[in-house]
Amino acid sequence: MERKAIGIDLGMVYSSVAVFQHGKVEVIPNEQSTRRTPSYVAFTNNERLIGDAAKNQAALNPTNTIFDAQRLLGRKFDDPSVQVDMRSWPFKVINDNGKPKFQVEYKRKIKCFTLEEIISMILAKMKDIAEAYVGEQISEAVITVPAYFNYSQCQAIKDACVFVGLNGLYIISGSTAAGLGYGFDKKFPIARNILVFDLGVVILMYQF
Template sequence: MAGKGEGPAIGIEYSRVGVWQHDRVEIIADDQGNRTTPSYVAFTDTERLIGDAAKNQVAMNPINTVFDAKRLIGRRFSDPSVQSDVKLWPFKVIAGPGDKPMIVVTYKGEEKQFAAEEISSMVLIKMREIAEAYLGTPIKNAVVTVPAYSNDSQRQATKDAGVIAGLNVMRIINEPTAAAIAYGLDKKATGAGEKNVLIF
């Protein structure tokens, strides 16, 4: 496989970004040396925080710190799982147009509403910035992973988040598929026969 490719994985709790280079997938560390970034976005009177900075201030600003946005992506507000989750979150979620869940926060003194795709796009932008800082070159294309159980609506909403983030989402793939591909990419053919690999 020639060239480089970026692959962000936006998780419910944590996100990571990898790049194919030197004949293997490298998970890129951020400026703090962390290879995972909390999937948190916080809104304050002065700024928007993403990742560790957002998670670190959640106790002081719980109603304006959004996490688990991936649990809302591609779902309807009336979905029983959304209704169950809404009861547990400190931030506010309301029904928007077409029964779309909208996250309500106060940002720079004004009430704002964001769809889950918009929150996910903010995390994707952060992951792109980490990759660009590491590679020293702009990133336009990405392959984004989703849980294997994601439905078509969730996959499309994830792709929409990538577009909002300014990325050309080349493909949406299942997380177990990504793990299997990552395992196989750096393995040279050492002989004939099958190999059994557990992907969890």
């Protein structure tokens, strides 16, 4: 039987997962029947929550609810932009030999998590959503990231994939993925230029 690979749009605020089956791409709904899942991870005295359940903790349990994690990708703790972001976050980020880590209280103990670990938890959630939908185990994925991501940032995403047993086949920009999707089922007699306009929650990007 042919193995399925999934596509994950790893967003700063929301993430989505899709699969190609029955001759088309299907964006998969989560447990709340929505096709986007908050990129939030929350820790309580009893459990770890990801997605909508985690976002619901933001007001009740702000110091242990992680969001905007991608802002730290490829950055050192003393990076000026990290210091600015930290002032607006309710959760704690600590300095671990120059590398930022998230410090939370989980099951009544102080725990520290790397950025890759937090991202891997979000990826695991998207993987679980896909597996429940297609009814089989998924081991390969294509991940979309912002166009401005550099090599080290993309490598961090690949490392996060390894944590959850996903083979990151490709790490590509969201605008590139949109362009490929636009032309996937079309035939053009001559070359054509298109403009991809990505109006995100946090960042506005366009690519020609």
